[in-house]
Amino acid sequence: MKIGIMGGTFDPIHMGHLLAAEAAMDSHELDEIWFMPSHVPPHKREAGASGQQRLEMTEAAVKEVQHYEVLGIEMELGGVSYTIDTMKELWRRYPQHEFYFIVGADMVNYLPKWEQIEELAERLTFIGVGRPGFQLHLDDLPEALQDRVLLAEMPLVDISSTAVRRRFAKGHSVRFMIPDAVHQYIVRSGLYGTKP
Ligand SMILES: Nc1ncnc2c1ncn2[C@@H]1O[C@H](COP(=O)(O)OP(=O)(O)OP(=O)(O)O)[C@@H](O)[C@H]1O
Numbered sequence: 001m002k003i004g005i006m007g008g009t010f011d012p013i014h015m016g017h018l019l020a021a022e023a024a025m026d027s028h029e030l031d032e033i034w035f036m037p038s039h040v041p042p043h044k045r046e047a048g049a050s051g052q053q054r055l056e057m058t059e060a061a062v063k064e065v066q067h068y069e070v071l072g073i074e075m076e077l078g079g080v081s082y083t084i085d086t087m088k089e090l091w092r093r094y095p096q097h098e099f100y101f102i103v104g105a106d107m108v109n110y111l112p113k114w115e116q117i118e119e120l121a122e123r124l125t126f127i128g129v130g131r132p133g134f135q136l137h138l139d140d141l142p143e144a145l146q147d148r149v150l151l152a153e154m155p156l157v158d159i160s161s162t163a164v165r166r167r168f169a170k171g172h173s174v175r176f177m178i179p180d181a182v183h184q185y186i187v188r189s190g191l192y193g194t195k196p
């Protein structure tokens with residue numbers, strides 16, 4: 001099967017993540033999307049919610065969504081979640097599948113800085129989607145990476161986890177920015193300054 005991996009910190013997961021996954025699946029005829037929350041995200045400050053909570057929010061978001069699964073592999077592996085390490089494990093466990101890694105425009109631009117990116121890109125195809133505020137110019141990437149990134153068009157959504165966390169902290173509405181089940185999980189757990 002063709003599997004799209006949607007990796008992220010998901011602190012919390014929001015509609016931008018879900019629309020990016022759907023665009024990649026639709027544009028490149030993927031069979032399934034596996035959402036993969038990172039344990040410790042590389043090059044990011046510590047997450048607000050715990051790894052377990054980010055995993056559970058992701059599960060709440062895609063529960064009962066056809067063709068979407070959640071992969072806890074990076075929680076299992078522990079440590080800093082470098083994609084090269086995770087992919088090696090996925091290729092070992094699932095030799096029958098063909099993997100694609102979905103990334104927003106901000107991450108496409110950042111790909112050259114990823115751990116062992118040359119080795120990773122030899123075997124992994126990326127699917128890049130647009131994100132407001134970030135230019136998606138494949139020409140700016142090193143030549144070896146340029147033809148390893150496919151594009152998928154999505155309705156651009158200016159939502160980030162940071163904005164969602166800030167809105168929660170200020171008591172503003174985040175309805176329609178995140179799935180209802182994730183909203184309920186956050187309030188129930190008293191995350192991001194909400195009161196359980
Ligand atoms: N609104 C969006 N549109 C397209 N891609 C997105 C969007 N938000 C996040 N992504 C992509 O999803 C992946 C995971 O993102 P991440 O979990 O870090 O969310 P984030 O909203 O960027 O978080 P934060 O605001 O905390 O930095 C990355 O590849 C990122 O580029």
Ligand SMILES: O=C(O)c1ccc[n+]([C@@H]2O[C@H](COP(=O)([O-])O)[C@@H](O)[C@H]2O)c1
Binds near residue numbers: 007081114
């Ligand atoms: O392997 C790396 O060096 C690397 C550097 C930055 C990001 N990533 C992966 O890209 C995905 C999105 O990252 P982030 O920080 O936007 O949540 C997530 O799966 C990260 O593990 C991977």
